[in-house]
Amino acid sequence: METRLRYLPITDAAEGMILGAPVVLSEQGINNFKLPAGHALTETNIHQMALRHAEFVCIQVPDERSPEERDAEWAIEKMRVNHIFRAADLTDPVMARLHAAVLNFRRS
Template identity: 90%
Template sequence: METRLRYLPITDAAEGMTLGAPVVLSKQGINNFKLPAGHTLTETNIHQMALRHAEFVCIEVPDERSQEEREAEWAVEEMRISHIFRAADLADPMMARLHAAVLNFRRS
């Protein structure tokens, strides 16, 4: 089954959710809490993150959209990115890489 990433406030995180990206929390530049992507959250994990002032968590959720819905949403997203980059010189290699990176990021 296809999945998609969602960012939720830590208050909306629930036991059994799967992390879509690593969680790394630090205080004064020192990492004091870390969970890997793919980790299944427990109540203890959520409590520990809340105590360390985590604000958001990235989780994986089933993607229940049809292929047609995904393609339609992607077309809208591509148009939006094209509008943002409308004045950019995409012949400039650095700008072209930035444009490609934004497209790639939004695609995932």
């Protein structure tokens, strides 16, 4: 089954949710909490993140859209990003990489 990534406030995180991206929390430049992508959250994990002032967590959720629905939503999203970059010089390598990175981020 396909999955999507969603960013949730830490207050909305629940036990059993699967991390879609690593969680790395630091204080004064020192990493003091780390969980890998794919980790199933526990109540203890959520409590530890809240104590360390985490605000958001990236989780995986099942993507129940049909391939046609995904393609249609992606076309709209791509048009939105292209509209934002409409005045940008995409022949500039730096701007082209930024554009590609934003598209890649929005794709997930």
